[in-house]
Amino acid sequence: MTVRRVPSWLVALAVRVYALILRAYPRAFRERCADPMLETFEAVCAGHVRRSALRPFLRDCAGECLNAAAGAWRVRWAGTPGPRMARRRVPAASRVSWVSSLWQDTRYAVRRLVIQPTLVFFIVVTLGFAIAANAALFSIVDAVMLRPSPFAAADRLMNVINRTPRGITFPGLSARKLKHWRTERDIFESVEAYRPMSAVLTGGVEPEQLPAAQVSPGLLTTLAVPPSVGRLFTPGEGRAGEQPVVLISERLWRSRFGADAAAVGRAITVNGREHLIAGVMPRRFNFPTLREQLWTPLDPDAPPSDGERPASTLARLRADLTPAMARQRIDAAVARLNVEQPAPGGWDIVLDPGTFNGADERTRRAVLVLFGAVGLVLLTACANVANLLLSRAVDRHREFAIRLVLGAGRARLARELLIEGLVLGLAAGAVGLAAARWAIATLVRLAPESLLYSTTTSIDIDGRVMLFGITIAALTGVLCNLPPACRSLRSRGNEALSGRTRTATATPVQRRLRAGLVMLEVGLAVVLLVGAALMARSFVRLNAIDIGFDPEHVLAVTVGLDSERYRTEASRAALLERVAADVESLPGVRGVAVASGLPPSAGSMSLAWLESESGRCGGDEPATIVSNLVTPNYFSLLRIPVTDGRPLRADDPPEAVVVSRAVAQRCGAATLTGRRLRLGPDASWLTVVGVAGDVKTRGLTAGGGDLAVYLSFGAGPGALPNVAEMIERRLISRRLVIQADRPMAIVPDVKRLLWAADPDQPVLSAAPADELMAGTVRRERFVLTLMSLFSCVALALASAGIFAVLAYAVAQRTNEIGIRMALGASSGDVLRMVVGEGLKVAAAGVAIGVVAALAFSRVLSGLLYEIEPRDPVAFIAMPALVFTVALAASWIPTLRALRVDPASALRVE
């Protein structure tokens, strides 16, 4: 026994706790016994202190406290009968005894479980995993769909989206339109703008980049979320010449300022400029996504500058308008405006409830599919555990039989089993909820942008998730123990005691029940596997889409050039071309190009009319045109074929451009080379020198290639439409496109070379181009990853179930097999018998599973790309896989059956 001093504070603590427990006794008891009890407890402690026995002290204290708590329970609920003679006459059926026997049963259940640590470990891990996954997904479902929006009257918040006369919609109103709609007071209470941006915080060791958003000052009052410290933006902030201010997230406030209230009013450097902290936004304020950490004011009247999309627009409808009335008034206003002040694309807008009040349809579907899938995993785990418990119930059969004969009630026995299940379930729930914290963090990291956009509240373990977890834990625990409990109610005591132990342990009901559970498991596994296979096939199709360029071994390093330090495009080109030349000399680098964009964000988007010398191309509809400033080697580096004409050359004049094939198609010309184009009536003429292959930048599933115009890097902005004069200092993003053997390995070197050329130059991001492209299919990948994980778990559980049932059957039929072999059955016959049984169960399960999967795949269809929900490959391959696994799971039981020695088997009989 270890001899260690017992610290006095520990003794004091123990006495405190004990005194607290004593308060649970009824008053009459306390008045008489509390003092001496405490005194006695102190004496017990003092004894341990004298002997310096820390461990026995701890054990004893725990024992004493539990004992006192149990005593309080007993005294309170079982009453304190006087002399014992009286107590024995209390009728057994009274409420008092019901409660005290409940306590007895619980203790008994815990004791029974403690003596089977392996079984309990397996059950708790299986159920714990399922509960963790369910709780984690529930937290997402809760945040995305169930919880009310943190924004006041969120049902009146609408995204304002342009609609062209031909029905094409795109977000972001131009400054002019935005300015006008703000004045339509009989439709909107307010119309505000916001734009995601990248904020670089300097002043630390290395410039730190944070997701941020620019919001117009009125937006925050429109959303009606008060700051937790400080103030919101005031009208006018964000205009050129105003003192720059910033709102920070609570997370940033804690991590960078230690939650110091005095941080408000302090200055921080954002994108190279001092900003005063105006206030701190609360945790539940997540706008526009979960990620933003900083908000700066946006001047809604300022037009978007080079490389920026128009700001997204958000409006609050007047409270007295129904959607239909709002629509009417908008239609009236649009008709008037189109006549009075024509604008490109027309004035029409649509109001989209967006995600302020919940997620969009596709995201909801994805989340629900995953929630359903994880529910199936839970069911599979339940079936598995129920199977295990059933096999154990057989061992307890005799115990129950004896107790039944002695007069125990069936209800009491069943209750005992259910309590056992409850205890197991709650233990698994505790494990599951502990693991859920980690699971949620992982999910949020994997989760696609679209999902986070839908989330206006934080995803976390809160009271609701806890409640959900505990509820499903209790339910699964009871559910798992239901089959054994039902069985114990059906058992007939004398039968089990009649000595025919073999029949007592192998009733056909029992076997059928267990086989049924395994069938269920197999069926659920098939459903999940088919779902995963459909997602995988769809994902393969998505990845096989010709994106028009080769992102392999390409690194995109995005740098933000300060518009005041690099005023002209030529100065920006000079810096980057110098760095590019340095980078090119690094070992392993095959080539370096410089560009303003790289798919999926290939330069600046603008809405413009495409005009050739013979008139507008593709009708009166303005189109989204991607203009990208590139160095001549951009095409060869990314393997974008130039099919007609030639790529750009270093000595080309600024008006020389290469256009994408989609542009040529839109203009309906066989060849555009040598022809002149312009982007809108105000833009200058460009000369086409070549036509390049189409590149997909707007997400993989969007049809058709981009209307892309490639200009020489260093060409002035005059060629581009809608480019405003620079009114505010900002960061202009440009990319170094580097082809290297090991792209990520050279990132530190690239940074070093860049900082050698300009020490204050922030690097906004550095990522492999293939990863950037993969980001566009994140939702599909998210669903696929989780579905694969779930289906693998389900398959493992199902195969374990098949194994357990067959192993059990073989053990039970050892005699029979022995007799058969003694009578001349060949090993082939035995093999057929065992494997046949396994396959029978598997076949039934697969049949159930295929039917269920047909229903499930219909739900999945919205997430599939170019794959039918009834894709024959998935529906044939996955059941085949399940059969194979079932065969493998039958292997060991079959070997055992083949090893049966007929002589010894007969001897037992």
Added chain:
Amino acid sequence: MRRASRSDPENTGPVPLTTVEFHVLLSVSDGDRHGYAILQDVADRTGNQLRLRTGTLYTVIKRMLDGGWLVETDGRPAGADRDERRRYYRLTPQGREVLRAEAKRLEALVAMAHDKRVLARARKPAAERG
């Protein structure tokens, strides 16, 4: 088990004491003792086979106080303690009667076991007594 005991003919007479009750009564049979002393006495006598918890002890003590088997005494051994909260318990004549009845019952049971030669090893002392 409860069902079985209800049909037990013994139920009509005095019911056997529990082990804990018997030991507590035994502890105070030869002099007044306080709670901790009872715990230690029981542990010593049983060679640590039976170690009572405070809660269990006082549940029993309370019951016995209510039943009139024990009383709290104010007289304390001189200078033995300074703790105001400490109580000493004394066996009442009624309690002594219960203890004696229980001891007799147990003695009778043990005698029966001897007659049936259940206690193989202990046969000798039984024979001596006879």
